[in-house]
């Protein structure tokens with residue numbers, strides 16, 4: 001991935017993040033709380049979250065429904081305000097930033113993958129994938145060209161013209177992953193990326209995420225309650241009732257050498273060869 | 275992101291077409307109705323337009339519009355001729371007289387009597403014969419529409435088209451014989467009667483005996499004399515009202531605007547066009563935004579600032595505004611072409627498309643503002659909600 005940046009037509013824009021100053025910590029939360037609503041109807045979704053996400057790791061947030069996973073990942077992604085505690089996303093506290101700065105920080109450094117893909121139905125795969133680049137001011141032709149290259153990496157080289165409706169769920173999620181990656185963000189957040197997919201397709205999507213998205217300078221936070229994909233995590237944070245109850249090392253082994261092979265067999269390694 | 279915005283909109287074919295239809299309908303209805311209104315108002319002073327040679331019209335101070343005849347005494351003509359700055363002044367008779375047709379039917383005609391020697395005030399365009407032919411005995415010139423229509427003769431056989439009045443045919447006006455020596459073309463006016471041009475003297479013999487018969491005095495100002503100043507002087511000296519042609523036109527159409535229901539009717543139609551267009555297009559545009567709120571939210575999460583989103587909504591509304599306006603005004607311009615030959619009053623002055631354009635902009639701005647407020651208020655956190 002880093003080689004992309006070194007290409008002569010490398011796409012560069014102001015990322016507003018001092019990577020060196022991060023010292024390997026992409027996100028740090030200390031005592032973070034979040035309450036929805038007020039008075040009688042108030043719901044305390046987070047009751048003091050302490051969490052560090054390291055760069056280069058794939059962290060999974062797991063736990064029962066309603067325990068606050070989506071709330072936490074929203075705060076981590078900088079799209080939701082928290083109440084108390086402290087939080088640093090890529091070294092910057094969203095609370096101390098103007099809405100505009102925060103939007104810029106997200107646009108340049110955060111990639112999103114959604115359960116329902118959230119692709120724009122009237123744009124083709126390449127155009128959908130190019131959106132983060134467009135939002136960062138990259139000219140259209142250049143952005144679409146890069147998006148097409150990236151679609152090649154997820155095995156959709158010949159489908160770049162397809163509209164989302166013409167693609168299978170797994171293919172749509174691969175387009176969404178391309179969109180999350182295309183601008184080389186420092187942080188990718190995924191909420192239930194495999195929930196809408198069958199087991200096998202979900203496994204492939206996870207392999208792809210590990211293979212293509214994970215990078216030394218980048219952290220992946222994935223919310224899931226699908227135990228079948230736990231194996232792709234470097235670490236797993238278990239949540240219950242607004243708290244993190246435990247953080248375990250994931251079953252994913254030896255990420256330094258086998259990264260992306262994902263412990264599975266099929267031909268994804270081909271995607272990695274540059 | 276402009277192209278993304280356009281593709282989002284055009285991709286939603288049903289809504290896109292709905293919005294365009296709404297805006298097209300609004301601009302078509304507003305343009306067409308306003309043009310017919312202006313066309314009708316232009317007709318009110320058609321006679322003044324046709325009589326373009328004089329600078330000034332002199333009349334009784336109580337006259338309210340061009341068809342409102344309050345005759346003057348003939349001696350007033352001499353008084354006006356004596357005023358300094360008057361190059362020439364000629365009498366004009368204008369009145370409704372009954373003509374007896376061949377078959378014994380009567381038809382009211384609008385008779386115009388022109389100064390015997392100069393024939394000033396004649397029709398703008400002759401189709402047959404010459405204006406000078408009015409110098410012949412008993413001569414009249416008939417307007418084309420009247421000659422082909424109300425003055426036409428009954429066909430020999432029932433069911434055949436009526437036979438137009440031709441040069442050489444005769445009529446009877448108050449027991450006086452009149453011979454058609456020419457056919458002319460005049461601007462349409464609010465008076466639907468056939469127009470007969472003749473000389474002043476002959477018109478006064480056709481007319482019933484009355485003490486006063488002079489309808490208007492037509493005045494030309496000497497070179498270098500400002501018409502308005504001359505109007506003042508005529509008023510001072512004679513006590514008669516004097517207006518320039520343009521002033522008299524304004525007085526005439528203002529009378530019609532004030533004392534007829536015409537403006538209200540057209541006002542209602544134009545307002546209806548605006549409201550219906552605004553409701554259809556505005557509500558469809560808004561519902562398009564609502565449908566796409568999820569995508570706007572996704573864009574917001576991915577780093578689209580309010581400025582970017584605003585620009586997207588503006589691009590979308592400008593697109594539908596331009597297409598709808600272009601099709602509506604374009605279709606309205608076809609109306610006179612498609613209805614050529616009919617009597618439709620249609621006059622699209624440049625003001626009409628300009629004002630309609632303003633109205634369309636207003637509709638687009640309103641719906642864009644509603645939509646944008648919705649988008650601005652959107653919490654990006656909704657993207658993770660199922």
Ligand SMILES: Nc1ncnc2c1ncn2[C@@H]1O[C@H](COP(=O)(O)OP(=O)(O)OP(=O)(O)O)[C@@H](O)[C@H]1O
Pocket residue numbers: 036037043044045064065066067068069070071072225
């Ligand atoms: N916008 C909101 N307004 C009020 N309450 C909310 C809102 N969003 C979430 N909650 C509540 O906060 C709690 C945590 O919600 P959250 O969506 O973070 O759970 P989750 O762990 O993602 O659940 P799931 O696995 O079902 O997606 C829940 O009790 C939920 O009802």
Ligand SMILES: [Mg+2]
Pocket residue numbers: 069070071191
């Ligand atoms: Mg959730």
